[in-house]
Amino acid sequence: MSFATDHIKNVALAGHGSTGKTTLLEHLLFQGGAISKPETIESGKTVSDFGEDEIARKISVRSSLTHLSVRDTKINFIDAPGSSDFVGEVILAFRACESALILIDAKSGVQIETIKLWRNLDSRSKPRMVFVTRMDEDRANYSAALEDIKTKFKVAPVPVTIPMGEGLELKGVIDVINQKAYLKPANGEQKETASDIPAEYADAVEEARLQLCEAAAEGSDELMEKYLDEGQLGQEDIVAGLRCALAQAKAVPAFAGSGLKNVGTAALLEFIATMAPSPLSLGAEEIVDADGADQQVAVDPAKPATAMIIKTQIDQFSGRLSFLKVITGTLAPDLEIVNVRDGRKERLSKVYTAQGKKIEEVPALAAGDIGLITKSASLKTNDTISAMDKPFAYKPLKLPTPVHLIAISAANKKEEDKLNEMLYKAAEEDLTFQVNFNAETKETVIAGMGELQINMILDKIKNQAKIVAETRIPRVAYRETITKKSGAEYTHKKQTGGHGQYARVVFEVEPLERGTGYQFENKLFGQSVSRGFIPGIEKGIHQAMENGVVAGYPVVDVKTSITDGKEHPVDSSEMAFKIASRGAFREGTKTANPVLLEPIMDLRVFAEEKNLGDVMSDLSGRRGRISGQNPIGGGIIEVDAQVPQAELLRYAIDLRSMTSGTASFEVDFSHYAPITGKIAEDVIKAAQAFRTAEAEEE
Ligand SMILES: Nc1nc2c(ncn2[C@@H]2O[C@H](COP(=O)(O)OP(=O)(O)OP(=O)(O)O)[C@@H](O)[C@H]2O)c(=O)[nH]1
Numbered sequence: 152m153s154f155a156t157d158h159i160k161n162v163a164l165a166g167h168g169s170t171g172k173t174t175l176l177e178h179l180l181f182q183g184g185a186i187s188k189p190e191t192i193e194s195g196k197t198v199s200d201f202g203e204d205e206i207a208r209k210i211s212v213r214s215s216l217t218h219l220s221v222r223d224t225k226i227n228f229i230d231a232p233g234s235s236d237f238v239g240e241v242i243l244a245f246r247a248c249e250s251a252l253i254l255i256d257a258k259s260g261v262q263i264e265t266i267k268l269w270r271n272l273d274s275r276s277k278p279r280m281v282f283v284t285r286m287d288e289d290r291a292n293y294s295a296a297l298e299d300i301k302t303k304f305k306v307a308p309v310p311v312t313i314p315m316g317e318g319l320e321l322k323g324v325i326d327v328i329n330q331k332a333y334l335k336p337a338n339g340e341q342k343e344t345a346s347d348i349p350a351e352y353a354d355a356v357e358e359a360r361l362q363l364c365e366a367a368a369e370g371s372d373e374l375m376e377k378y379l380d381e382g383q384l385g386q387e388d389i390v391a392g393l394r395c396a397l398a399q400a401k402a403v404p405a406f407a408g409s410g411l412k413n414v415g416t417a418a419l420l421e422f423i424a425t426m427a428p429s430p431l432s433l434g435a436e437e438i439v440d441a442d443g444a445d446q447q448v449a450v451d452p453a454k455p456a457t458a459m460i461i462k463t464q465i466d467q468f469s470g471r472l473s474f475l476k477v478i479t480g481t482l483a484p485d486l487e488i489v490n491v492r493d494g495r496k497e498r499l500s501k502v503y504t505a506q507g508k509k510i511e512e513v514p515a516l517a518a519g520d521i522g523l524i525t526k527s528a529s530l531k532t533n534d535t536i537s538a539m540d541k542p543f544a545y546k547p548l549k550l551p552t553p554v555h556l557i558a559i560s561a562a563n564k565k566e567e568d569k570l571n572e573m574l575y576k577a578a579e580e581d582l583t584f585q586v587n588f589n590a591e592t593k594e595t596v597i598a599g600m601g602e603l604q605i606n607m608i609l610d611k612i613k614n615q616a617k618i619v620a621e622t623r624i625p626r627v628a629y630r631e632t633i634t635k636k637s638g639a640e641y642t643h644k645k646q647t648g649g650h651g652q653y654a655r656v657v658f659e660v661e662p663l664e665r666g667t668g669y670q671f672e673n674k675l676f677g678q679s680v681s682r683g684f685i686p687g688i689e690k691g692i693h694q695a696m697e698n699g700v701v702a703g704y705p706v707v708d709v710k711t712s713i714t715d716g717k718e719h720p721v722d723s724s725e726m727a728f729k730i731a732s733r734g735a736f737r738e739g740t741k742t743a744n745p746v747l748l749e750p751i752m753d754l755r756v757f758a759e760e761k762n763l764g765d766v767m768s769d770l771s772g773r774r775g776r777i778s779g780q781n782p783i784g785g786g787i788i789e790v791d792a793q794v795p796q797a798e799l800l801r802y803a804i805d806l807r808s809m810t811s812g813t814a815s816f817e818v819d820f821s822h823y824a825p826i827t828g829k830i831a832e833d834v835i836k837a838a839q840a841f842r843t844a845e846a847e848e849e
């Protein structure tokens with residue numbers, strides 16, 4: 152069956168780690184009739200956590216697509232992981248869905264990852280609902296959780312359902328909009344059924360209904376006027392107003408329940424099916440057209456088909472799965488499409504939807520729907536496929552830059568290529584994981600969001616390809632430069648049998664502004680050195696710049712001028728000038744106060760107020776210069792600093808342990824700065840030791 156655009160709802164499930172997203176989803180699928188029995192995390196058989204690694208660790212690692220139908224409406228759920236290491240998976244879910252369902256633990260209230268995700272949703276003006284789960288557990292407290300949401304997010308959530316009893320006394324929930332009660336099933340493997348509201352809850356329900364009226368009035372000016380005039384809104388107005396207020400992210404509907412005990416799923420599904428925004432009610436996607444100008448395209452079933460690839464999964468058995476969201480038109484078998492990135496054309500064979508790992512063929516995917524196609528070898532995440540005459544590309548997903556860097560090599564040298572291949576494959580599946588070869592340090596460096604993510608990727612490689620990787624803290628790409636003007640002369644002279652070698656150059660070296668790199672000037676008067684030897688001289692300088700005189704690091708920001716020289720009619724050659732030039736450059740820099748340069752990073756740390764002191768004093772211990780701190784909402788402070796890269800090599804791990812996993816950071820390269828004294832001495836010693844070890848290995 153395929154569903155029309157206005158009968159599709161896409162909902163991202165997100166929230167702090169282990170709040171119960173996957174468990175709730177399992178019971179939603181069960182309540183909605185998509186599966187016949189809900190499984191537990193402990194059994195390792197849930198629909199959403201199907202990856203081997205997810206089963207082994209009992210956590211979600213990747214976003215997974217599931218769906219169910221309520222009458223003639225299809226609800227796609229994307230269940231996102233909670234650990235901050237997998238934030239890329241959450242962001243892709245937010246982007247693909249018109250609304251988000253945020254899970255809050257009824258005992259702990261709003262936790263740190265949720266605050267960070269909320270900010271991300273704010274920046275997208277994304278409609279959101281909150282489900283306060285684990286209401287079955289001791290000390291669960293719905294109103295305290297809602298109050299916490301109010302203080303941390305500065306929005307008052309409106310209860311669509313209220314619990315009957317709490318914690319061990321939980322008896323069920325009441326759907327305030329539809330005026331129905333759902334008693335807690337005898338166990339979590341039974342469905343909820345509707346009944347009348349017990350008389351004792353009449354007052355609580357009326358109070359909640361008034362709150363709904365107030366929130367619904369936010370939906371439009373007319374409703375607000377009516378509400379202010381009459382002090383009340385009728386059922387129809389509540390529904391219409393709340394729908395609008397939600398779509399504009401002005402109201403945050405709240406639900407109570409327990410995933411595990413299947414409490415609150417029926418009312419939630421009913422609400423999503425009837426009230427959550429459909430792809431038609433919003434969902435303009437930014438595009439980049441042929442001229443590179445930014446425009447917006449709304450979801451529209453009437454136009455020719457276009458879709459964006461939201462996620463790539465490379466399955467050991469089924470091969471490449473390209474998950475996509477259809478933005479315009481309809482994707483169906485036999486459609487001729489082009490990959491806008493590389494112009495490659497192909498004819499679609501089949502289109503699918505997914506229920507966790509199970510993929511199901513469907514006749515078509517309408518605009519707004521989320522599904523997948525398989526075996527399309529050239530497709531990558533963020534590609535646009537299009538059946539338009541003038542194809543344009545949708546804007547790629549913006550993800551945080553990976554901050555945790557690790558140098559890697561295969562334990563067995565012969566497996567290096569295979570390891571690299573596996574790493575690049577992992578990087579295709581997860582855009583917050585990157586692989587780079589650093590030519591300066593001659594290392595393959597992988598980058599991710601944290602230790603957990605990187606370990607899981609390496610474990611997978613070990614299990615699937617039987618390759619053991621060795622990891623190290625990456626080397627810092629130090630550089631060298633000079634700090635004053637100097638000069639040198641160098642004569643290369645060799646008499647070997649036949650004809651000899653002769654070249655003489657006189658150089659001036661002077662420091663350049665940081666970041667300029669390299670300059671050369673020919674200041675020769677007359678023809679003491681023929682023009683034809685100049686390229687050889689420049690080559691010599693380049694060679695010498697590869698290994699500086701301080702510790703063998705590349706030399707940058709130096710201007711070299713040749714002021715004089717001498718050649719021999721027979722014995723001079725390009726090679727001889729190259730050698731002389733190399734020598735003169737080295738001699739010149741030795742007397743020009745050479746120094747080491749280290750990379751300095753721009754660092755932004757996001758920490759809770761209570762950790763601020765620790766974070767700041769730790770940063771000064773890392774030779775950091777703090778340039779500012781500002782509150783960014785939800786009790787989180789952003790600290791801006793410049794810190795040497797050498798001090799940040801383990802920062803992802805250290806910051807996490809310093810703040811019990813609550814803080815996060817972003818980092819970008821800023822500039823190179825000189826180092827002297829003890830710090831420089833240590834770097835020089837380490838470089839010498841490294842070169843000795845390298846020489847011994849060869
Ligand atoms: N008592 C109780 N336990 C729950 C409830 N929901 C989840 N759990 C338990 O909490 C643990 C974590 O549940 P998950 O569903 O994996 O949580 P999650 O939010 O998907 O976790 P990540 O995706 O890894 O962030 C499991 O042991 C569940 O059985 C609930 O409503 N009540």
Ligand SMILES: [Mg+2]
Pocket residue numbers: 172173174200210211230231232233
């Ligand atoms: Mg999960």
